[in-house]
Amino acid sequence: MNTVIDAHNISKVYNPTTIPVYAVNNVHLHLQKGEFTALVGPSGSGKTTLLNMIGGLDRPDEGNIFINGIDITKLSANELISFRLQNIGFVFQSFNLIPVLTAKENVEFIMQLQKASKQQREERVKTLFAQIGLQDKLNERPSRLSGGQQQRVAVARALASRPQFVLADEPTANLDTKSAFNLLDIMARLNREENITFLFSTHDQRVIDRARRVITLVDGRIVQDTAEVSTQHEEAAAVKT
Amino acid sequence: MWLLQLAWKNMWRNRYRTLITMAAIFFAVILSVIASSLKEGIFNNLVKNVVSFYTGYAQVHKRGYWNEQILDNSFETAPATEQKILRQKNVAGITPRLESFALVSSGDVTKGSLVAGIDVEKETAITGLKDKLVQGIYLKSTDTAILLAQGLAERLKLKVADTAVLIGQGYHGATAAGKYVVKGIVKFGSPELNDKALFMPLAAAQDFYSAYGMVTSYVLSFNNTAAAEASVIAMRSSMDSSYEVMSWGDMIPDIKQHITADSNNMKYVQGILYMLICFGIFGTLLMMMVERKFEIGMLVAIGMKKIKLMVLLTVESILTVFAGCIIGLLVSIPVIYYLNRHPLRIGGETAKAYERFGFEAIFPTSTDAAIFINQGLVVIAMGLLISLYPVYKVIRLNPVAAMKK
Ligand SMILES: Nc1ncnc2c1ncn2[C@@H]1O[C@H](COP(=O)(O)OP(=O)(O)OP(=O)(O)O)[C@@H](O)[C@H]1O
Ligand SMILES: [Mg+2]
Numbered sequence: 001m002n003t004v005i006d007a008h009n010i011s012k013v014y015n016p017t018t019i020p021v022y023a024v025n026n027v028h029l030h031l032q033k034g035e036f037t038a039l040v041g042p043s044g045s046g047k048t049t050l051l052n053m054i055g056g057l058d059r060p061d062e063g064n065i066f067i068n069g070i071d072i073t074k075l076s077a078n079e080l081i082s083f084r085l086q087n088i089g090f091v092f093q094s095f096n097l098i099p100v101l102t103a104k105e106n107v108e109f110i111m112q113l114q115k116a117s118k119q120q121r122e123e124r125v126k127t128l129f130a131q132i133g134l135q136d137k138l139n140e141r142p143s144r145l146s147g148g149q150q151q152r153v154a155v156a157r158a159l160a161s162r163p164q165f166v167l168a169d170e171p172t173a174n175l176d177t178k179s180a181f182n183l184l185d186i187m188a189r190l191n192r193e194e195n196i197t198f199l200f201s202t203h204d205q206r207v208i209d210r211a212r213r214v215i216t217l218v219d220g221r222i223v224q225d226t227a228e229v230s231t232q233h234e235e236a237a238a239v240k241t
Numbered sequence: 242m243w244l245l246q247l248a249w250k251n252m253w254r255n256r257y258r259t260l261i262t263m264a265a266i267f268f269a270v271i272l273s274v275i276a277s278s279l280k281e282g283i284f285n286n287l288v289k290n291v292v293s294f295y296t297g298y299a300q301v302h303k304r305g306y307w308n309e310q311i312l313d314n315s316f317e318t319a320p321a322t323e324q325k326i327l328r329q330k331n332v333a334g335i336t337p338r339l340e341s342f343a344l345v346s347s348g349d350v351t352k353g354s355l356v357a358g359i360d361v362e363k364e365t366a367i368t369g370l371k372d373k374l375v376q377g378i379y380l381k382s383t384d385t386a387i388l389l390a391q392g393l394a395e396r397l398k399l400k401v402a403d404t405a406v407l408i409g410q411g412y413h414g415a416t417a418a419g420k421y422v423v424k425g426i427v428k429f430g431s432p433e434l435n436d437k438a439l440f441m442p443l444a445a446a447q448d449f450y451s452a453y454g455m456v457t458s459y460v461l462s463f464n465n466t467a468a469a470e471a472s473v474i475a476m477r478s479s480m481d482s483s484y485e486v487m488s489w490g491d492m493i494p495d496i497k498q499h500i501t502a503d504s505n506n507m508k509y510v511q512g513i514l515y516m517l518i519c520f521g522i523f524g525t526l527l528m529m530m531v532e533r534k535f536e537i538g539m540l541v542a543i544g545m546k547k548i549k550l551m552v553l554l555t556v557e558s559i560l561t562v563f564a565g566c567i568i569g570l571l572v573s574i575p576v577i578y579y580l581n582r583h584p585l586r587i588g589g590e591t592a593k594a595y596e597r598f599g600f601e602a603i604f605p606t607s608t609d610a611a612i613f614i615n616q617g618l619v620v621i622a623m624g625l626l627i628s629l630y631p632v633y634k635v636i637r638l639n640p641v642a643a644m645k646k
Contacts, residue, residue: 058581100254
C-alpha cells in the first residue's frame with residue numbers, strides 16, 4: 001500500500017491565551033493512494049481547519065504531517081507554496097476560478113505556474129475537459145458557466161497539475177442536488193478510473209453516501225472512521241477462517 | 242508572457258475604474274506639462290527680453306571690472322583671446338564693448354550718459370541693436386557718429402543729423418572731448434537705458450577715451466541659451482584668472498531671484514496636483530485589492546508564488562499609469578507646440594505694463610523635451626510608489642485569512 005497522507009497527533013488551538021478553542025484536537029489520519037474519503041461532522045467541528053493543515057495552507061500547533069514521506073510542517077512558507085503547486089490539488093467551495101480567464105485558461109494557468117510546455121498543456125486540457133464533460137465550454141469565462149460547471153472546471157484545474165491528492169472543502173455546498181451529484185459522479189469516476197485520491201469535507205448526506213470511507217469529526221476529534229471499521233471487519237473475518 | 246497577458250486582462254476587469262484612473266493620470270500629465278512648459282517659456286522669454294536689452298547672456302571682463310566699472314579696469318583686445326572664447330562649447334558669438342560715462346550737451350542742456358563703444362555688426366547680431374532703431378540709420382564701423390536712446394535724445398532736444406558735444410574722462414586720466422553727429426535714435430524698453438544710452442563705433446570710442454586697443458567687456462551669445470549658466474561655469478575654469486566670466490544671473494540678480502521664487506511656487510502647485518492624483522490612484526487600488534482579496538488568496542493557496550503575484554499586480558498598475566501617462570504626453574505635445582507657435586497673448590493693463598518695458602505681452606510655451614521627459618518620469622515614479630501597496634499586501638497575505646468569508 002502507498003501512504004499519501006500521514007498526520008500524527010495534530011492539534012490546532014485558537015485563542016490559546018484567552019478562551020482556547022481546540023479546532024483540531026490530537027488527530028491521527030492516514031490516507032492511502034486511491035482513497036475516496038469524506039470528512040464529515042457538524043458545523044464548527046474542525047473540518048476546514050484539518051483540511052487546511054493537510055493542504056499546507058495552515059500550520060498545526062502540534063504534530064507532524066507527512067505527505068509522501070515529506071514533513072510539510074518543517075517547510076518554510078515559500079517552500080509550502082511550491083509544495084502545494086506540485087503536490088496538492090484544491091477545490092474550494094466557490095470562486096475557484098480567475099474571472100478574467102476562460103475555463104481552458106484557468107486550467108492551463110496552474111500548468112503555466114509549473115512551466116509546462118504549450119503542447120503538454122493542450123493535451124492535458126483536452127483530456128481533462130473530456131473527463132468533466134465540458135469540451136464545449138472551453139472558451140467560456142466563469143461568469144458564463146453554471147455553479148456546477150464552475151466546480152467541474154475547478155476539479156479539472158486541481159487535476160491539471162497531477163497532484164498527489166485532491167482536497168475539496170465542501171465542494172458541493174453551493175450546488176443544487178443535480179449538479180452536486182453530477183460533480184460527485186465525476187470525482188468518483190476519476191477516482192475509480194484514474195486512481196485519483198480525493199479527500200473532501202461535506203455536510204450533505206447524499207454526498208456522504210457516495211464516499212468509500214467516511215471520517216467523522218466532532219469538536220476537533222475523530223469520533224468515527226469507517227476505514228477502521230472495515231479493517232476490523234476484515235480482521236474479524238480473517239480470525240474466523 | 243502569460244503573466245503579462247493576465248495583467249492586461251485584469252486591467253480591464255473593471256473597465257470604468259481603469260479608465261477613470263487613466264483619465265486622472267492623463268489630465269495630471271497634460272496640466273502639469275502645460276504648466277511647466279508655460280512657466281519655462283515665460284521665464285525664457287523674460288530672460289531673453291531682459292538680456293537682449295543690453296547685458297547679453299554672459300560677459301567677460303577684466304577681473305574686478307564688475308565691482309568697479311571704470312576705464313582703468315579695461316583690457317586689451319586680442320584676437321587670440323576672442324578665438325579662445327569662441328572655441329568654448331556652446332558659445333555662438335562674441336562682441337567687444339568699451340563702456341564708460343560722458344556728459345552730453347546740446348545747446349544749454351547737459352545730461353550724463355552711458356557711452357558704449359561697439360562693434361557695430363557683431364553688436365546687432367547679439368543684442369539686435371539695429372532693430373531698436375526708430376529714426377535715422379544704423380552706424381558703420383568707420384563712422385565718428387552716434388546713436389542716441391530715445392529718452393536721452395528727447396531730454397537733449399536732439400534730432401537725427403544734429404550734433405552733440407561729449408565731455409568725459411579718458412583712459413589713465415586723459416581728457417575726453419568731441420563733437421558727434423546723431424545718426425539715429427534707438428528705443429529701449431528699459432527706462433533706465435532709454436534715458437541714458439549712447440552708442441558709437443568701437444574705434445571712435447577708443448579714440449574719444451584715448452583707450453586705443455582697449456575694451457571693457459566681451460558680450461557673449463550662446464547656441465543653447467538654457468545652458469548659459471553651465472557654459473559660464475565651464476568657461477570660468479578654462480579662462481585665465483585675469484578675466485572674470487559672468488552670467489546674466491550674476492549681472493541681473495533680481496531677475497534671477499524672481500524666477501527662482503516663481504519656480505518654487507510652481508513646484509508647490511504641481512506637488513499638490515500630483516498628490517491629488519496619487520490619492521485618486523491609491524483609492525482605486527485600495528478598492529481593487531478589497532475586491533480581489535479572495536481571488537489573490539486562492540491563487541497563493543493553489544501554488545502561485547508571491548513574487549509572481551507581486552509582479553502581476555505591479556505590472557497591472559504600471560500599465561495603467563503608463564497608458565495614462567503616454568496618452569497624456571502624446572496629447573500634450575501638439576498642444577504645447579501650438580501654444581509655442583501661437584503664444585497666449587494678454588491684454589489690458591498688464592499688457593501695457595509689459596509693453597512699457599519693451600516686452601511683447603505674449604507667453605510662448607517652451608518645447609524643451611526635458612519638460613515632457615521629467616513630467617513623464619515623475620508620474621511613472623508615482624505609479625511605482627503607489628504600486629508598492631499591493632506588493633505590501635501580498636507580502637503579508639495569509640491565504641486562509643484572505644479566503645475567509
Ligand atoms: N481564525 C479563527 N479564529 C478563531 N477561531 C476559529 C478560527 N477559525 C476557526 N475557528 C474555530 O475553530 C473551530 C473549527 O472551525 P472550522 O471552520 O474548522 O469548522 P468546520 O467544521 O469547517 O465548520 P463548517 O462546517 O461550518 O465549515 C470552530 O469552533 C471555529 O469557530
Ligand atoms: Mg468549513
